[in-house]
């Protein structure tokens with residue numbers, strides 16, 4: 358905005374938004390466009406929604422400062438968000454990622470699949486591409502399930518093991534042997550992007566689904582996919598820019614020798 362030649366920078370509405378632990382869960386849900394989505398994985402029941410966030414978190418054994426930072430990231434994804442998470446302990450970060458995986462597997466993926474099924478069931482004869490879109494989503498879902506399983510079975514247990522080794526100590530030669538077999542570097546090298554394929558499916562739906570015939574169904578499906586893409590971007594940021602660098606650093610510190618660490622992790 359220009360006032361008499363003076364350029365005044367106005368931050369976006371979302372950039373100005375803030376979340377406070379003193380506010381109730383119900384109030385926080387109304388403060389941001391994505392706040393209900395961000396809170397969905399923490400399932401604050403009716404018993405807790407009218408309690409301040411810090412109290413509700415204490416009752417559920419959650420870190421309320423972490424939740425506030427997550428809420429802000431959901432609203433301000435266009436700005437660099439990773440730095441503020443580096444101070445949180447590994448178990449808090451892994452807990453967020455695990456809860457998010459459950460949300461995807463039990464709610465987000467089935468909801469999108471159901472919407473696609475409705476569209477295919479009603480309109481496949483007018484628009485045969487819908488069957489191809491259904492097949493594309495099925496493949497995407499299977500790949501995401503494998504992706505999640507790999508992280509749950511391999512990388513997250515590794516991350517917690519490294520955290521434990523660093524804080525409680527343990528046999529260094531056993532730790533070094535484990536790192537030779539699998540380290541954060543190995544995970545990072547093979548960690549795929551999960552958003553791009555879904556963005557292509559979204560494009561195909563916009564192009565081929567008969568929105569003039571069933572506008573509300575079409576709108577719901579696009580909105581479900583866009584919300585999911587937004588969630589996936591934050592998920593990827595927490596994995597790639599927060600958890601991986603943190604575990605690399607802990608691996609190195611737990612080894613206590615930078616040269617040894619570089620040799621064993623290639």
Ligand SMILES: [Fe+2]
Pocket residue numbers: 454458505508592596
């Ligand atoms: Fe993940």
Ligand SMILES: [Fe+2]
Pocket residue numbers: 504508548551593596
């Ligand atoms: Fe991932």
